[in-house]
Amino acid sequence: MLAKQPQREVVLDLRNITKTYSTGTLDVQALRSVSLSIHRGEFVSIMGPSGSGKSTLLHILGALDQPTSGEYYLDGVDVAKLNARQLAAVRNRKIGFVFQSFNLLKRTSAVRQVELPLIYARVRNRLSQARSALESVGLRARLHHLPSELSGGQQQRVAIARAVVSAPAIILADEPTGNLDSSSGIEVLKIFQEMNREKGMTLIIVTHDPFVARHTDRIIMLRDGNIVADQAVRNPIQAGSVERTSELSQLDDGITEPSFVKRQELNE
Numbered sequence: 001m002l003a004k005q006p007q008r009e010v011v012l013d014l015r016n017i018t019k020t021y022s023t024g025t026l027d028v029q030a031l032r033s034v035s036l037s038i039h040r041g042e043f044v045s046i047m048g049p050s051g052s053g054k055s056t057l058l059h060i061l062g063a064l065d066q067p068t069s070g071e072y073y074l075d076g077v078d079v080a081k082l083n084a085r086q087l088a089a090v091r092n093r094k095i096g097f098v099f100q101s102f103n104l105l106k107r108t109s110a111v112r113q114v115e116l117p118l119i120y121a122r123v124r125n126r127l128s129q130a131r132s133a134l135e136s137v138g139l140r141a142r143l144h145h146l147p148s149e150l151s152g153g154q155q156q157r158v159a160i161a162r163a164v165v166s167a168p169a170i171i172l173a174d175e176p177t178g179n180l181d182s183s184s185g186i187e188v189l190k191i192f193q194e195m196n197r198e199k200g201m202t203l204i205i206v207t208h209d210p211f212v213a214r215h216t217d218r219i220i221m222l223r224d225g226n227i228v229a230d231q232a233v234r235n236p237i238q239a240g241s242v243e244r245t246s247e248l249s250q251l252d253d254g255i256t257e258p259s260f261v262k263r264q265e266l267n268e
């Protein structure tokens with residue numbers, strides 16, 4: 001029996017979301033009918049084969065793109081009703097993005113990269129906030145380095161600092177460990193787990209890697225634009241506590257019962 005958890009606030013609420021891309025004569029139904037609620041403080045991964053709609057879903061969650069139909073409430077705001085300018089404002093205030101390829105500016109120092117979202121938001125004390133965001137990802141000694149002077153893992157940590165510096169409601173990451181070696185990937189997962197457990201941040205990551213997904217608390221599985229599974233992870237891996245190689249044999253069990261319990265069971 002699990003202890004009864006306090007009722008948590010829904011921060012993302014999607015109802016019958018569809019997305020159709022029209023390219024010339026062909027229509028691609030990237031999302032067919034996705035309904036999904038995510039609570040504040042959850043750490044969720046979205047998995048599924050290539051082309052199943054993961055990035056499309058993440059773009060809609062992040063207000064980078066509008067659904068074709070359906071309703072989407074982001075932190076209480078009905079996103080589907082917003083125009084492009086309002087959408088951009090919501091995005092800047094509520095969402096932090098982390099991308100597979102870091103998306104850093106080439107000729108800009110780490111601390112300046114992290115300051116940028118604060119400049120757009122017209123925040124004071126930018127330098128001290130940017131510094132402390134970089135400290136929180138272990139880069140205090142790299143403030144003035146350019147991306148080319150940093151390892152891939154360090155660049156991704158700059159990108160994470162940039163995503164969190166404006167204290168967004170949600171962090172969204174598309175394959176954040178996809179371009180990293182395994183120890184840098186684990187560093188990134190460690191930072192995400194800390195942000196989630198110690199600061200209560202809501203995190204959603206897309207990954208095709210079951211080992212990465214097993215570090216989160218809930219796995220949503222997409223196939224052909226539909227959610228085909230949505231399960232709680234019974235014993236999430238503590239980042240750094242398990243070697244990927246030794247874990248791999250257990251992973252096959254990990255994505256089926258009994259390592260997962262159905263979410264309904266959790267709520268009972």
Ligand code: ADP
Nearest residue numbers: 021023028030049050051052053054055056057
């Ligand atoms: P995933 O991230 O799971 O690989 P995507 O969300 O990128 O999947 O893509 C889902 C489907 O939508 C795929 O069939 C893809 O080809 C199509 N698609 C994605 N983006 C576009 C676009 N901008 N224009 C047309 N089709 C797209």
Ligand code: MG
Nearest residue numbers: 051054055056
């Ligand atoms: Mg993708």
